Amino acid sequence: MITKQNRLLFFPYFIWVGLFVLVPIGLLIYQSFIGLDGGFTVANFVTYFTSTTYLTMTIQSFIYAFIITLITLCISYPTAYFLTQTKRKDLWMLLLILPTWINVLLKAYAFIGLLSQQGSVNTFFDWIGVGRQQLLFTNASFLLVATYIEIPFMLLPIYNAIEEINPSVVQASRDLGANTWETFRNVIFPLSLSGVRSGIQVVFIPSLSLFMLTRLIGGNRVITLGTAIEQHFLVTQNWGMGSTIGIVLIVLMIIIMAGTAGRKKGVRR
Amino acid sequence: MGDKTIISFKGVHKQYDESMILKNVSFDLEKGKFYTLLGPSGCGKSTILNLIAGFTQVTSGDIVLDGKKVNALPPNKRKVNTVFQDYALFPHMNVYDNVAFGLKIKKLPKDQIKEKVTEALRSVRLTGFEKREIAEMSGGQRQRVAIARALVNEPEILLLDEPLSALDLKLRTEMQYELRELQQRLGITFIFVTHDQEEALAMSDKIFVMKEGEIVQSGTPIDIYDEPLNKYVADFIGESNIVDGKMIKDYKVEFAGKTFDCVDGGMPDDEPVEIVIRPEDFVVTRPALGDLTVIVQSQLFRGVHYEIIGEDPEGNEWMVHTTRKAAVGEEVGLAFEPRDIHIMRVGETETAFNARLAEYAVNNGSSVQEAIDTEKGVELNYDN
Amino acid sequence: MRKPKLTLANLYLIVIFLLLYMPILYLIYYSFNQAGTMNEFTGFTTEHYQSLASDTRLIRIALDTFRVALLSSLLATIIGTLGAIGIFFVRKRSRQQTLLGLNNVLLVSPDVIIGASFLLLFTMAGFRLGFYSVLFSHIAFSIPIVVLMVLPKLQEMNLNMVTAARDLGANNWEVLKSVIIPSIKPGILAGYFMAFTYSIDDFAVTFFVTGNGFATLSVEIYSRARQGINLEINALSTILFVLALGLVSGYYYVQQQQRNRKRKLTDVDPTNHQKAVSP
Numbered sequence: 001m002i003t004k005q006n007r008l009l010f011f012p013y014f015i016w017v018g019l020f021v022l023v024p025i026g027l028l029i030y031q032s033f034i035g036l037d038g039g040f041t042v043a044n045f046v047t048y049f050t051s052t053t054y055l056t057m058t059i060q061s062f063i064y065a066f067i068i069t070l071i072t073l074c075i076s077y078p079t080a081y082f083l084t085q086t087k088r089k090d091l092w093m094l095l096l097i098l099p100t101w102i103n104v105l106l107k108a109y110a111f112i113g114l115l116s117q118q119g120s121v122n123t124f125f126d127w128i129g130v131g132r133q134q135l136l137f138t139n140a141s142f143l144l145v146a147t148y149i150e151i152p153f154m155l156l157p158i159y160n161a162i163e164e165i166n167p168s169v170v171q172a173s174r175d176l177g178a179n180t181w182e183t184f185r186n187v188i189f190p191l192s193l194s195g196v197r198s199g200i201q202v203v204f205i206p207s208l209s210l211f212m213l214t215r216l217i218g219g220n221r222v223i224t225l226g227t228a229i230e231q232h233f234l235v236t237q238n239w240g241m242g243s244t245i246g247i248v249l250i251v252l253m254i255i256i257m258a259g260t261a262g263r264k265k266g267v268r269r
Numbered sequence: 270m271g272d273k274t275i276i277s278f279k280g281v282h283k284q285y286d287e288s289m290i291l292k293n294v295s296f297d298l299e300k301g302k303f304y305t306l307l308g309p310s311g312c313g314k315s316t317i318l319n320l321i322a323g324f325t326q327v328t329s330g331d332i333v334l335d336g337k338k339v340n341a342l343p344p345n346k347r348k349v350n351t352v353f354q355d356y357a358l359f360p361h362m363n364v365y366d367n368v369a370f371g372l373k374i375k376k377l378p379k380d381q382i383k384e385k386v387t388e389a390l391r392s393v394r395l396t397g398f399e400k401r402e403i404a405e406m407s408g409g410q411r412q413r414v415a416i417a418r419a420l421v422n423e424p425e426i427l428l429l430d431e432p433l434s435a436l437d438l439k440l441r442t443e444m445q446y447e448l449r450e451l452q453q454r455l456g457i458t459f460i461f462v463t464h465d466q467e468e469a470l471a472m473s474d475k476i477f478v479m480k481e482g483e484i485v486q487s488g489t490p491i492d493i494y495d496e497p498l499n500k501y502v503a504d505f506i507g508e509s510n511i512v513d514g515k516m517i518k519d520y521k522v523e524f525a526g527k528t529f530d531c532v533d534g535g536m537p538d539d540e541p542v543e544i545v546i547r548p549e550d551f552v553v554t555r556p557a558l559g560d561l562t563v564i565v566q567s568q569l570f571r572g573v574h575y576e577i578i579g580e581d582p583e584g585n586e587w588m589v590h591t592t593r594k595a596a597v598g599e600e601v602g603l604a605f606e607p608r609d610i611h612i613m614r615v616g617e618t619e620t621a622f623n624a625r626l627a628e629y630a631v632n633n634g635s636s637v638q639e640a641i642d643t644e645k646g647v648e649l650n651y652d653n
Numbered sequence: 654m655r656k657p658k659l660t661l662a663n664l665y666l667i668v669i670f671l672l673l674y675m676p677i678l679y680l681i682y683y684s685f686n687q688a689g690t691m692n693e694f695t696g697f698t699t700e701h702y703q704s705l706a707s708d709t710r711l712i713r714i715a716l717d718t719f720r721v722a723l724l725s726s727l728l729a730t731i732i733g734t735l736g737a738i739g740i741f742f743v744r745k746r747s748r749q750q751t752l753l754g755l756n757n758v759l760l761v762s763p764d765v766i767i768g769a770s771f772l773l774l775f776t777m778a779g780f781r782l783g784f785y786s787v788l789f790s791h792i793a794f795s796i797p798i799v800v801l802m803v804l805p806k807l808q809e810m811n812l813n814m815v816t817a818a819r820d821l822g823a824n825n826w827e828v829l830k831s832v833i834i835p836s837i838k839p840g841i842l843a844g845y846f847m848a849f850t851y852s853i854d855d856f857a858v859t860f861f862v863t864g865n866g867f868a869t870l871s872v873e874i875y876s877r878a879r880q881g882i883n884l885e886i887n888a889l890s891t892i893l894f895v896l897a898l899g900l901v902s903g904y905y906y907v908q909q910q911q912r913n914r915k916r917k918l919t920d921v922d923p924t925n926h927q928k929a930v931s932p
Contacts, residue, residue: 106886243769
C-alpha cells in the first residue's frame with residue numbers, strides 16, 4: 001500500500017510526530033538540565049529532591065489527585081451502572097455528558113458565585129442555621145469543584161465498559177442461579193474493571209496537574225504539580241526548574257499508566 | 270396431560286412494542302424427551318426459550334413448570350439451564366471457574382464442587398482443560414464448556430439456543446450425535462432451537478415447526494417429513510416438488526394433467542389442493558413406464574446423487590434425486606407410488622388436519638401410524 | 654424484571670443529573686439578574702446581554718476563538734486522517750505499535766506539560782507567540798484525537814474492498830478517494846467534531862502559548878473571573894450553553910438517523926429468512 005507517492009500524503013503526519021511529539025519532549029528534558037544562569041547542570045533535580053517544599057508539594061498534589069479520583073469513582077460507578085439499566089440510556093448518557101461541552105472555566109466561574117461569602121450555598125447555610133462559612137479558597141471547595149469537573153470523564157469509560165458486556169453473559173449468570181447482586185459482583189463488576197482503570201487514568205493524571213482550579217477556587221492554598229509548573233514558566237520565568245517538575249510529572253504519569261494498565265486476562269494472546 | 274408433563278404453555282402471547290412475537294402458543298412437553306423448535310429467524314422460537322428460562326415475561330397466558338405456574342419467577346429460581354447461541358462463557362474466568370459458577374452461587378462445599386465439575390467436564394470430554402482460559406479454547410470446546418456449565422447444575426430442562434450454528438459442518442454433525450447421546454444418557458428434557466431442518470430431523474423426539482409466532486405443525490421427525498401440513502412446512506423440511514392439483518374423489522387426485530391413485534381422503538370432491546412429492550421418491554425409468562414423463566432441463570452432480578430438473582408437458586418443473594444419470598434434453602419417465610403423493614389442503618390448520626387424518630384412518634380400517642410406518646422403510650435410507 | 658429497583662436507580666440518576674446541571678443553570682439564571690451579583694435576584698433584565706453585544710473586545714476574541722477552532726480542526730482532520738491511514742497500512746506490527754504509542758503521547762500528557770513544552774518549542778525556534786502559535790498548538794493536540802476516531806473505522810473496513818477496487822483497475826489515489834475515505838467518513842466527521850470541541854474548550858495549552866496580543870475565550874474568561882463576578886460572563890455562558898445544546902442535539906439526531914437507517918437495512922435484509930428456508 002505504501003508507495004512513494006503515498007508517502008507524500010502521510011508526510012504531514014510524520015512531520016507532526018517529529019515536531020510536536022518528539023522535539024517538545026526532548027526540549028523539556030534538555031531544559032530541565034539548564035540552570036538559572038543558562039549553564040548545563042543537575043542542580044534543578046538536586047534542589048527538587050532535597051527541598052521539603054517541593055517534596056511536600058508533590059505528595060500533597062498526589063493526595064489531592066487520589067482523593068479526587070476516589071470520590072469521582074464512587075459517584076460515577078453507580079451512575080454508570082444505573083444508566084445501563086435504564087431505557088433510552090443513549091439520551092441519558094448524552095445529557096450527563098453534555099456539561100463537558102461547557103467550557104471548564106465557565107463551570108469554575110459558576111462555583112465562584114455559588115461558594116462566595118454572599119453566595120447561594122452560604123445563604124442556604126444561613127437559612128438552615130449553620131451560619132455563613134468560608135467556602136471559597138478552601139481545600140474542600142477545590143476538591144468539590146475538581147470532582148464535579150472530572151465526573152463525566154470517569155463516567156464515560158465505565159459506562160462503555162458495562163455496555164460492552166455481552167448481555168447473554170449476564171443472562172447466563174442469572175440462568176445459573178445468581179441473583180441480581182451476585183451477578184453484579186461476580187460478572188458485571190469484574191468485566192467492567194477495564195473501564196474503571198481507564199477512568200482512573202483519565203481522572204488521576206489531569207488532577208495532578210490542574211492549575212486553573214487551584215487559582216480560581218483553591219485561592220493558591222492548594223498547590224499542585226501543575227500550578228508549580230505554570231508558576232515557574234509564566235511567573236518566575238525559571239524554565240529549568242519548571243521543566244524539572246514537568247519531568248517528575250511525566251514519570252509519575254508513566255508509573256500510574258503502568259499501574260492501571262492491568263493484565264488483559266485471556267484477551268488475544 | 271399426564272404426570273410426565275414437565276412444562277406447558279397455555280395460550281401464551283408475547284408482545285414487544287407493537288409487534289406480536291407469539292400468538293396463542295400452547296403445548297405440553299414430557300420429561301426426558303428431546304424437543305426441537307424449528308423455524309426461520311424471527312419466528313418466535315428463541316422467545317419461547319427466553320420465556321422458559323425466565324429472561325422475559327408473557328404478555329398473557331400461563332407457563333406451568335413442574336405443575337407450578339412460573340410466569341413471574343426470576344431465572345435464578347428455575348430449575349432450567351441454558352446453553353446460549355454465543356455460549357456466553359464468562360471471559361474473566363477459566364474453564365473450571367465457568368463450570369463451577371452455578372455451584373459456587375449455591376454455596377456448595379469446595380470438595381463437592383470439585384467433584385461435580387470434574388465429572389461434568391469428563392462427560393463433555395474436556396478432562397484436563399480446567400485451567401485453560403476461555404480465549405484459548407476452540408469453538409467446539411467452548412460449546413462443550415457451555416454444556417458442562419449448564420449440566421453441572423442438574424437442571425430438569427436444558428435449553429439450547431442454536432448452539433451449533435457457529436460450528437463448521439463436520440463439528441456440527443459430530444455434536445449432533447454427542448448431544449443426542451448425552452440427552453439419552455442423562456434423561457433430561459432438552460429443548461433445542463434451530464433453523465436447520467437437518468439438525469431437527471436428526472436429533473429430535475418431537476419437532477415444533479414455527480412460523481410468525483405460531484406453531485404450524487408438531488410431530489415426530491417422520492410425521493413432519495412425510496405429512497407436511499402445508500406448503501410452508503413442506504418447503505422448510507427438505508426439498509420438495511409442490512404443484513397445484515384437484516381432489517377428484519377420495520383416493521383419486523388430478524395433477525399435471527393426469528389422474529393418480531393416492532392414499533388420502535376425507536375431502537369434498539373436486540377440492541383444489543397442493544401436491545407434494547419428495548425428489549427422492551421418484552424412480553427414473555423409460556418414458557413408457559413412468560407415471561409422468563419429463564424432458565430433462567438440467568442435471569447437477571451432488572455427490573451421493575444427481576439432481577435433475579425436468580419439465581412435464583404441462584409446464585411443471587420436477588426436481589428428482591436419483592443415482593441414475595440422464596442426459597439434458599432426454600425424455601425420461603418418473604415412476605412413484607400412490608403413497609408418495611402427499612396432499613395438502615389449502616389453509617388447513619393442524620387440529621383440522623389431525624382430525625381428518627384420524628377420521629380417515631378409522632374409515633380406512635388402518636391406523637395412521639401404520640400408513641406412516643410403511644413409508645418409513647422406503648424413505649429413511651435417504652439422509653444426507 | 655427489575656422494575657422495583659429502577660425507581661431508586663432513577664432517583665440517584667436524577668440527583669446526579671441535577672448536581673451536574675446546577676452550576677450551569679445557576680449561571681444562566683443570574684445572567685438575567687438586575688443586580689450585578691450572583692447572590693440575590695432583584696429583577697429580570699437583558700442588560701448584560703446588551704453590554705455583551707457592545708463589548709467589541711469580547712466579540713473579537715469570540716470570533717478569534719471560532720477561527721482558531723475551525724481552522725485547527727479542519728487541518729488536524731486532514732493530517733490526522735491521512736496519518737491514520739498511514740499507520741493502518743504499516744505492515745510491520747511492531748512499527749505500527751510504536752507509531753500508535755507516539756500518537757497517544759499527547760493524548761495522555763497533562764495539558765500543562767503540552768503547554769510548557771510547546772512554549773519551549775516556539776521560543777527556541779524564535780517563533781513569535783500569538784495567533785499562529787495558538788493555531789499550531791491546537792492543530793498539534795487535535796491530530797491524535799482525529800487518529801483515534803478514524804483508526805477504528807479503518808479496522809472495521811472490509812479490506813477486500815480495497816483489493817477489489819485494485820482488481821477493477823483503480824490506482825492508489827482512486828482507491829483512497831472512492832473506497833477508503835467514503836467508508837471511514839463517520840470516523841472523520843466524529844474526529845472533526847471532537848477536534849473542534851477540544852479546541853473551543855482548551856485553556857491550559859493556549860494559556861502557555863498565547864503571548865500578550867492574542868486571547869481565546871477561555872483565557873479571557875480566566876482573567877475576568879480572577880477579577881471577580883461579572884454578569885457579562887454569565888450572559889456569555891448562556892449563549893455558549895445554548896450553542897452546545899444545539900450542536901449536541903444535532904449530533905444526536907444525525908446518529909439516531911444513521912441508526913434507524915441501519916436498522917431498516919437489517920429489517921429488509923432477506924438473507925436471514927432465505928438462509929433459514931433453503932440452507
